[in-house]
Amino acid sequence: MSGYHANAFTKGSPLGRYVIKRFVQMVVLFLVFFALSWIALQAIPGNSIEQQLRLNPNLPPEAITQALARRGLDKPPLEQFWLYTKAFFTGDLGVSWSRYPQPVSKLIAERLPRTVMLFSVALLFQYLIGFQAGKYLAWRRNKRGEIAITIAGVSLFTVFYPWFGLMMILLFAVKLGWVPTNGFIVEATWRGAPVSANHVMVIMFFSLLAVTAFIGLTSWASSRLDQPNRRRLVKIGAWVVGLGGFWLFWATNQYLVYAKDVAVHLVLPVSVLTMVGFAGVMLITRTSMLETMKEDFVTTARAKGLSEAMVRDRHAARTALLPVSTSLVLAVATVIDGGIITESIFGWPGMGQLLLASVVSEDIPVALAAFSFTGILALLGHFAADILYGVLDPRIRVTSQG
Amino acid sequence: MTISNEVSNDAPILDVRNVVMHYRTEKGDVSAIENVSFSLKSGESFGLVGESGCGKTSMAMALLQLQAENATFKGGEIVLNGEDMLKMNPAEVRSHRWSDISMVFQGAMNAWNPVHRVGAQIKEAMDLHIRPQLSHTESRERIASLFEMVGLDPEMMDRYPHEFSGGMRQRAIIAMALSCDPQIIIADEPTTALDVIVQDQILTELKKIQHDLGMSIIYISHDIAVIAEVTDRMGVMYAGKMVETGPTIEVFHNPKHPYAFLLLSSTPSITGPRRKLAPLEGEPPNLLDPPPGCRFHPRCPFVTDQCRTEEPPLAEIGGGHRVACWNWESVPPLSEGLRK
Numbered sequence: 256m257s258g259y260h261a262n263a264f265t266k267g268s269p270l271g272r273y274v275i276k277r278f279v280q281m282v283v284l285f286l287v288f289f290a291l292s293w294i295a296l297q298a299i300p301g302n303s304i305e306q307q308l309r310l311n312p313n314l315p316p317e318a319i320t321q322a323l324a325r326r327g328l329d330k331p332p333l334e335q336f337w338l339y340t341k342a343f344f345t346g347d348l349g350v351s352w353s354r355y356p357q358p359v360s361k362l363i364a365e366r367l368p369r370t371v372m373l374f375s376v377a378l379l380f381q382y383l384i385g386f387q388a389g390k391y392l393a394w395r396r397n398k399r400g401e402i403a404i405t406i407a408g409v410s411l412f413t414v415f416y417p418w419f420g421l422m423m424i425l426l427f428a429v430k431l432g433w434v435p436t437n438g439f440i441v442e443a444t445w446r447g448a449p450v451s452a453n454h455v456m457v458i459m460f461f462s463l464l465a466v467t468a469f470i471g472l473t474s475w476a477s478s479r480l481d482q483p484n485r486r487r488l489v490k491i492g493a494w495v496v497g498l499g500g501f502w503l504f505w506a507t508n509q510y511l512v513y514a515k516d517v518a519v520h521l522v523l524p525v526s527v528l529t530m531v532g533f534a535g536v537m538l539i540t541r542t543s544m545l546e547t548m549k550e551d552f553v554t555t556a557r558a559k560g561l562s563e564a565m566v567r568d569r570h571a572a573r574t575a576l577l578p579v580s581t582s583l584v585l586a587v588a589t590v591i592d593g594g595i596i597t598e599s600i601f602g603w604p605g606m607g608q609l610l611l612a613s614v615v616s617e618d619i620p621v622a623l624a625a626f627s628f629t630g631i632l633a634l635l636g637h638f639a640a641d642i643l644y645g646v647l648d649p650r651i652r653v654t655s656q657g
Numbered sequence: 658m659t660i661s662n663e664v665s666n667d668a669p670i671l672d673v674r675n676v677v678m679h680y681r682t683e684k685g686d687v688s689a690i691e692n693v694s695f696s697l698k699s700g701e702s703f704g705l706v707g708e709s710g711c712g713k714t715s716m717a718m719a720l721l722q723l724q725a726e727n728a729t730f731k732g733g734e735i736v737l738n739g740e741d742m743l744k745m746n747p748a749e750v751r752s753h754r755w756s757d758i759s760m761v762f763q764g765a766m767n768a769w770n771p772v773h774r775v776g777a778q779i780k781e782a783m784d785l786h787i788r789p790q791l792s793h794t795e796s797r798e799r800i801a802s803l804f805e806m807v808g809l810d811p812e813m814m815d816r817y818p819h820e821f822s823g824g825m826r827q828r829a830i831i832a833m834a835l836s837c838d839p840q841i842i843i844a845d846e847p848t849t850a851l852d853v854i855v856q857d858q859i860l861t862e863l864k865k866i867q868h869d870l871g872m873s874i875i876y877i878s879h880d881i882a883v884i885a886e887v888t889d890r891m892g893v894m895y896a897g898k899m900v901e902t903g904p905t906i907e908v909f910h911n912p913k914h915p916y917a918f919l920l921l922s923s924t925p926s927i928t929g930p931r932r933k934l935a936p937l938e939g940e941p942p943n944l945l946d947p948p949p950g951c952r953f954h955p956r957c958p959f960v961t962d963q964c965r966t967e968e969p970p971l972a973e974i975g976g977g978h979r980v981a982c983w984n985w986e987s988v989p990p991l992s993e994g995l996r997k
């Protein structure tokens with residue numbers, strides 16, 4: 256069974272080299288980002304920091320001395336940087352100035368999963384729906400519905416996003432009352448809850464990830480089976496087992512009520528993000544598909560007697576996926592700025608809101624940490640998208656040797 | 658590898674009868690194939706020759722029903738083993754593709770999908786057409802033996818197309834074309850993009866494979882010398898029409914259509930007698946608005962009034978040699994050349 260793919264992941268394979276190279280790039284990029292954010296902080300003169308600290312009503316005097324000592328303001332800049340770096344990488348992020356004495360690491364640990372949850376689910380939907388829509392749009396070119404969907408897509412793509420978000424809240428939350436207007440949970444539901452909301456959300460995230468990975472990997476493996484009818488059986492089986500398992504897991508789960516609460520709050524932001532983002536993916540896919548459909552290898556595929564669906568999915572769409580996965584790299588980067596806007600509109604207490612709040616309240620330790628972790632998040636997403644691209648396009652692995 | 662060496666009856670396995678195919682464009686209809694007929698017997702190799710744009714690729718694509726979307730058939734039949742392909746539904750057409758007729762495309766450099774392994778792309782066709790279906794190991798063994806046959810290292814089947822050189826890709830395409838034991842292989846300019854030495858090797862190999870496996874081959878080229886080297890019978894196309902067909906030796910040494918005659922006299926011959934080079938003057942006609950009568954008449958040195966109005970039929974002149982010309986008897990032997 257392993258014949259065709261046996262050598263793809265072996266040591267020193269082009270893909271392996273590609274991944275290592277990308278990883279090193281990511282680490283270097285993070286270090287640069289980390290140093291730059293520290294230098295930006297240096298632009299604030301030391302005594303003004305001290306003044307600010309003294310003006311901050313949340314901080315007792317011993318906290319101020321502690322904070323100043325932590326930064327080693329009496330030491331030369333390089334040593335200050337070293338102190339800061341050492342502290343950061345040993346997990347000591349200091350305490351929040353605006354929410355003294357909460358440790359910064361606790362704040363981040365609380366906020367980070369929420370942002371990851373919201374955006375990974377939204378990105379997943381954006382790409383799944385956008386890719387399928389774009390694929391059919393190109394394939395059914397000049398047939399009915401194409402123009403309508405394209406116009407809808409372009410309008411969604413170019414709409415002023417905060418306005419659109421507010422309109423959707425107005426419609427679905429205020430007018431129709433189908434979903435909550437904002438927030439992450441309803442406090443009342445969680446009074447006396449045996450778990451934290453974050454814990455439930457992490458379980459939700461990983462159960463979703465497990466199902467997606469299971470269905471994805473099984474369908475992929477099924478295409479390597481010999482008999483076509485068995486392939487289809489395995490594919491259908493993967494969906495049934497995956498979705499059934501997911502349902503069973505949650506139906507018997509004691510945290511179901513809590514999970515439902517979080518899920519209900521996710522619906523609107525995820526839908527709005529999906530609607531705005533899927534249009535872009537759809538348009539890229541459509542363009543890319545129209546390009547690939549003209550390629551000679553699509554004619555070869557037809558000449559071999561493949562059915563139209565096989566030509567479309569295995570040849571045209573599979574190759575059209577390459578530019579689409581490049582766009583994922585960019586999409587991940589927009590999570591940083593989009594995150595602040597989205598989380599503000601929907602009152603989602605994630606990293607974006609934390610960043611905004613800490614900057615407004617001049618809570619420098621939190622701002623710095625939030626900034627660094629948002630950066631890490633974006634870089635990890637970028638890294639994942641890069642690897643995906645390398646897996647999808649065998650040619651890129653060769654150029655990566657240079 | 659089963660050999661389809663049924664040289665039983667003389668019934669052709671492929672019979673193209675009076676096919677007319679036009680391309681619809683904004684400027685009007687392009688008359689790309691106009692009343693073309695030819696047939697192919699089992700084990701035979703047939704050559705199709707003509708200038709660029711005369712409709713060779715259009716004809717080849719029509720045989721697989723892979724014509725462009727704007728193409729329409731205005732008449733004729735493409736009879737494969739007694740069945741008219743133009744009357745088949747898409748599923749029936751698909752079942753004949755590659756299993757009965759496979760193709761080595763013009764400019765096959767881009768005929769491979771860059772994201773799939775070459776072996777997997779061949780296996781895809783075999784999974785579809787070979788019954789009972791081969792197991793994974795059997796497929797690999799079959800691909801390995803095909804690779805050996807076309808002079809490729811079997812290890813290469815696990816590589817991606819970009820790891821192949823141009824010549825290797827073309828060999829692999831030939832291997833793929835052989836993979837489902839087709840009765841007919843269409844080779845559309847299979848070597849034009851390659852350098853001369855590789856061209857020669859591939860031609861020799863194709864010839865040998867065809868001889869060993871006994872399949873029929875339709876060989877398309879603008880180079881009449883190549884056609885002469887590899888085919889038993891040949892047809893000369895001009896501006897969408899078949900102007901001369903017959904045994905290759907006959908057409909090559911004794912062309913009777915003025916176009917074929919000029920084409921051959923402008924081809925320097927190394928082996929044959931020295932020929933005076935008579936240039937083929939003028940341009941092929943615009944197929945949006947082809948000339949009335951014989952399509953070659955504006956360029957023809959033997960033109961008469963009849964040629965300007967009446968279309969000459971493709972008529973037998975003996976020994977299976979057919980010519981579509983009113984004045985074929987005025988065409989001198991090739992060795993004499995054209996007296997100016």
Ligand SMILES: Nc1ncnc2c1ncn2[C@@H]1O[C@H](COP(=O)(O)OP(=O)(O)OP(=O)(O)O)[C@@H](O)[C@H]1O
Nearest residue numbers: 680687689708709710711712713714715716725944
């Ligand atoms: N899809 C199309 N729409 C309109 N015209 C077309 C189309 N495809 C081909 N043609 C025209 O039809 C004629 C025949 O083209 P074809 O590709 O069959 O020629 P060819 O003999 O294979 O030429 P070459 O030696 O350059 O490959 C040409 O005049 C070409 O411009």
Ligand SMILES: [Mg+2]
Nearest residue numbers: 713714715763
């Ligand atoms: Mg051609």
